[in-house]
Amino acid sequence: MTGVEILVKLIAPDPWSFTVYDALSRKFGLEEIVGIERIKTWALSYDVVAADDAVGATETILRETVLLANPNRDIRQLRRSVSEPAVPGIFKLRDGVEDAYVVKVHNMGDTAGENAARIARSRLGIEALRSISSATAWVIEMSKGEPESRRIAESVAVLEARGRGLLANPHCQEAEVVSAGKYLLGGSS
Amino acid sequence: MRPRICVVQFPGVNCEYETARALEKADMDAAIMRWNEPLEAYEKFDGFVLPGGFSYQDRVRAGAMAATDEVMEVIAGQAAGGKPVLGICNGAQVLVEAGLVPGLERGKVEMALAPNSGMGRGGYYCNWVYLKVSCAPAKTAATYGLEPGEILPVPIAHGEGRFTSCLEELFDSLEAGEQIVFKYCHEAGAPAESFPENPNGSERMAAAISNPAGNVVAMMPHPERCVYMRQVPGELPGRWGERRIAARYSAGAMEEDGPGARIFRSMRKYIEGKS
Numbered sequence: 001m002t003g004v005e006i007l008v009k010l011i012a013p014d015p016w017s018f019t020v021y022d023a024l025s026r027k028f029g030l031e032e033i034v035g036i037e038r039i040k041t042w043a044l045s046y047d048v049v050a051a052d053d054a055v056g057a058t059e060t061i062l063r064e065t066v067l068l069a070n071p072n073r074d075i076r077q078l079r080r081s082v083s084e085p086a087v088p089g090i091f092k093l094r095d096g097v098e099d100a101y102v103v104k105v106h107n108m109g110d111t112a113g114e115n116a117a118r119i120a121r122s123r124l125g126i127e128a129l130r131s132i133s134s135a136t137a138w139v140i141e142m143s144k145g146e147p148e149s150r151r152i153a154e155s156v157a158v159l160e161a162r163g164r165g166l167l168a169n170p171h172c173q174e175a176e177v178v179s180a181g182k183y184l185l186g187g188s189s
Numbered sequence: 190m191r192p193r194i195c196v197v198q199f200p201g202v203n204c205e206y207e208t209a210r211a212l213e214k215a216d217m218d219a220a221i222m223r224w225n226e227p228l229e230a231y232e233k234f235d236g237f238v239l240p241g242g243f244s245y246q247d248r249v250r251a252g253a254m255a256a257t258d259e260v261m262e263v264i265a266g267q268a269a270g271g272k273p274v275l276g277i278c279n280g281a282q283v284l285v286e287a288g289l290v291p292g293l294e295r296g297k298v299e300m301a302l303a304p305n306s307g308m309g310r311g312g313y314y315c316n317w318v319y320l321k322v323s324c325a326p327a328k329t330a331a332t333y334g335l336e337p338g339e340i341l342p343v344p345i346a347h348g349e350g351r352f353t354s355c356l357e358e359l360f361d362s363l364e365a366g367e368q369i370v371f372k373y374c375h376e377a378g379a380p381a382e383s384f385p386e387n388p389n390g391s392e393r394m395a396a397a398i399s400n401p402a403g404n405v406v407a408m409m410p411h412p413e414r415c416v417y418m419r420q421v422p423g424e425l426p427g428r429w430g431e432r433r434i435a436a437r438y439s440a441g442a443m444e445e446d447g448p449g450a451r452i453f454r455s456m457r458k459y460i461e462g463k464s
Binding site: 108169 | 245246248249250253254256257258259261262265286287288289296297298299300301303304306311353354355356
């Protein structure tokens with residue numbers, strides 16, 4: 001089985017990111033957070049051995065449909081693994097950002113990926129496509145480095161109580177906290 | 190004296206005016222208050238309604254951002270003092286995200302209103318559904334004036350209305366504590382175990398859930414959309430549809446209470462009964 005991933009980000013400034021930034025920095029009082037970015041991710045897995053075949057099939061989906069990204073609205077990047085760094089249009093470390101963490105949130109029982117996969121198989125004839133799953137990657141940019149940055153990211157990842165946590169409701173979503181260096185900048189840690 | 194009810198207008202809600210009108214029809218005074226008023230301004234009310242809509246454009250999750258607003262701390266404090274709080278649709282999502290419902294452990298978020306699913310159908314869905322009173326009516330602010338087991342047709346319109354939790358036995362506790370206020374049912378009251386009668390796959394067919402005290406109720410259906418008989422479709426099977434047909438040539442009868450008005454009148458009776 002071979003997998004590829006697509007990162008998708010709005011071309012225009014993202015109001016969702018501003019709202020989350022406002023909530024975390026002002027309402028939660030987390031002044032160490034200096035910015036929030038939102039990236040939609042799609043993970044596609046194929047019943048093929050060659051990575052080039054998986055990339056070719058995914059490019060067909062991106063070219064023929066707007067199921068996963070709309071070129072009028074979105075910047076997107078297709079990559080074979082997280083060792084490929086994100087292009088600057090998707091993410092880059094800004095001046096003043098000491099560290100960044102990604103909180104990846106996945107809806108349990110999410111049907112968006114299933115629906116996209118069904119359409120790609122039935123209308124584009126991509127039989128080797130086994131599954132598509134989607135997630136939202138919230139990139140938390142901070143003015144503090146480790147270990148404070150990881151602690152802050154973990155504190156906002158999962159909603160536990162009113163005013164404690166935000167990005168994933170554990171009763172219907174799963175959250176994974178990973179360093180932006182590893183997930184978006186091609187680093188090993 | 191008529192109870193004074195605050196309808197909280199978060200940015201993005203769209204049912205505040207009809208909710209205020211529904212409260213007025215139930216002989217209460219309604220004031221629409223923006224979410225960012227001085228916090229002490231909310232304390233003069235006898236109860237609160239969080240109306241439906243799309244607060245903060247459903248950013249992050251439905252209800253998630255409004256739940257972080259300071260006004261929710263005030264409402265939580267007022268609710269702890271016994272004042273009734275009714276969350277309708279998006280308002281229900283706010284109450285769940287703020288940890289006020291089911292409220293077994295104060296402030297803790299114990300459940301979610303997840304995207305509709307589990308019935309072979311997801312996505313946004315609008316229809317009329319039947320609700321059955323599933324608790325002792327005197328227990329909650331939404332059922333105080335209703336009959337045990339009473340059935341009410343009420344419209345729904347939502348994409349995330351599935352009450353669910355990863356806490357094992359939570360719904361057993363809610364059943365035991367009579368915190369499941371309304372359940373989806375068929376016209377005659379049989380349990381709605383499948384779509385479309387259960388429109389979202391909600392666990393235990395829950396359409397509304399309260400806190401343990403019963404003064405805070407999160408309900409997904411929209412009672413404010415059926416407070417007048419004229420808002421009830423004549424083709425609706427059951428007693429309410431028949432009454433609507435019978436009322437069709439009488440302007441006065443068309444202005445009489447629809448099924449949703451019984452829920453708002455319950456809220457008024459609850460306030461009077463508790464004061």
